[in-house]
Amino acid sequence: MIVLPDTPPSPKTWKLDTSTQFFSQLSALRSSLDASAPSTYSDSVRLVAQLEEYLEGIFQLLLLEENISELKGATAFSSSLVVCKSVPWENVISASEKKNELKLRSNNAENCLWTLACEIETVITAISFAYTRLGAEITNELCESDSQDVQTDDKWKSVTNFYKKAIAMAYFGSEFAQHASTPLLDSRVFILLDSIGNIGIQTSILCKFSTLNRNLYNDQDKFTDGNNAVLCRVAIWILDEIKKCQRLSSEMTPTGDLMVPKTDKWDQYFKLFSRYASAYAGLFLSIEYYQKGQLGMAIGLTNFSLLSLQSKKLNTDYKRNKIMVRFKEKFRGKKNEHYISRLQSTTTLCCDKSVFQASSGIVLSDVALLFDLLVQCRLKYTKENDNLTFDDVVDWQDIHSDSKWPIGCKIPVSTVNSFTPKALQKEPPDGLKSNFTGRGSYY
Template identity: 55%
Template structure:
């Protein structure tokens, strides 16, 4: 469900210096210059992106009697298109370092770079389609899952699988292109991680949605595999931290490669770390609640609330004075305790929304619903403990430093189909789609 700010890149008006692209391809490219505003338009947009990509490979196939990707990569490197960067939110590393992101530096933009950028845009769009559909589904308040709703949850996973398939293709294609003016290959690793996180995140969102509906109607939790779901959340947390490392490298490494606009990516992922941490605490707290370990359950809920609310959970490192550091740490601890003790059903999430602009803001809805669910759990657990269990509540600081958190692990999914342009992967003669897994396959 990661939707990074300033994505996907979009084509902008250009002046080709060659006649490599046919008039039909130029028209197809021109139709992609603005991002869609609705889900239906987004589906049509990504289809047009893929058609444009297919058209480029068909153009290359006209002069190549080959079905080997290396031949297409080699040929595309030789075909220059223009002397500028003809996509929004794409820049040259050297120019980026000079804060010239909005300028139009002179580069030899070749067909290989056009292919790369189109693949990046399509992969981002499929991930955004998955996130947008999750956003729609988590608003449903039906208890009994209809067949139509279940099919939509399957479609979410399929969108992310398509994003992953394109990311893998982009990585393979980039590995065959040995030249300087290309997109940084690490971008495709990042795209793959975003898609994989999206698949696993959709599982958490679905169970959270089912739990929320069950809790609202029957005051019970529907999920019984909460330990597994906690492990999934921890796996997501680890993957998001890996994404943070990739973004830091992309931002810092010099070179002659091309970059995307990384503005606010690090800040966005920092919020997503808190998001995944809160989910891990929520599901593990439900696990302890169902085992009647109320003190552990309340401690985990408190930890999740403070994590999501951007409170300082770690001890402050001393800078000049250890005494001053201890005082500041105690003050921060008191503030957190006061925040927990003053929670009410009307308490709302307070978070920096500046990095959630336009498409990247799709995650805000589930963030808010997650926070509301944590508050309701806190109130329910505390009331039951004060009247029935009388367990000692585990301190949230002990939860934060506890070494007993389970290891992260993802839920296995079915194989992801290998993306290949039609000229490289002709359809089977019997007309059977080898990627069809049947309506019963969920992941």
């Protein structure tokens, strides 16, 4: 479900460093790319198709013109071939361009050597980002559906397949970068893309079961059995992976000849996505406690989840002025308690959506639906507790600092193989295995 700001990179017009038949054919291949950012699912599908065709075309050109049919040879040749002297992609930054930004000069100055290897790695990155966007867009559509037929199930499966394709591209990017004589695009971006793809698969599982719980509750006033504790652990695993992604993105700085994607807005996005995952962890664990009859804990968990989405801040930095921090913390706590006490079934989400909306607009539907389900759960738990069990409600602040949260764990996923361009394949793929009788792995 992660769709990072300023992704995927989009092509700009380039000024070729020289004019040969190879460059002319390369430029003709590149001219088919659409420079506009995708705004619909159809746009995203078209973008992926164009980028993949361009990538395949580059390796086919290397095979036909230079007789290169191995990845190591393709990397060596493309690393030595300078295409132009500026970055011909939006949202990809070189060290010299970063300096120009700080000096308020034009980014279009000729200030770097853009090789064919840089072009290939950027295309791989763009394809991987585009596939994660496709997965998020279908998930967004499915979250609003109350259908549970085979067609809907197949769509959920296609979400996983899109994320697997994003991961396969990340693997290929890493393999390509390993053969490069000098670093080009920061190779940590491929580790990041791998993590984002895996987060996407696990988040889509949470979204699917949240949708099932919501539909089952609306129809029968009950929740699914047996897997809610596992889903809580999945959400906690996602939180751990997001921290890893934050570290990776903060470390990606253009230095020397090394280029990186534009990461200025990523940290804020990751912080908001962490709140989203925290809310999911609290939701599924609250259902688990509710089904065990521990309503006080269940209510506390829903309060925690609601405030994860709603409040401005749950954590406190004690390194600053302690008196002022504690005063603000006390005021914030009172404000949050007042908000919780006034929750009604008609309450709507009022958190800052601008990061999601301005950056990608992808995850908003599920955030609102998750919030609505949490409100419904809290009202149900509270009504039963006030009339039947009379448990003491655990304070949301105690839950936030509780060390008894389960350890994060992801749902196992079938093996993802690295992408290989057709020009580098030794033999054409066989298609389905001879002993294959089913519909394929779900995850």
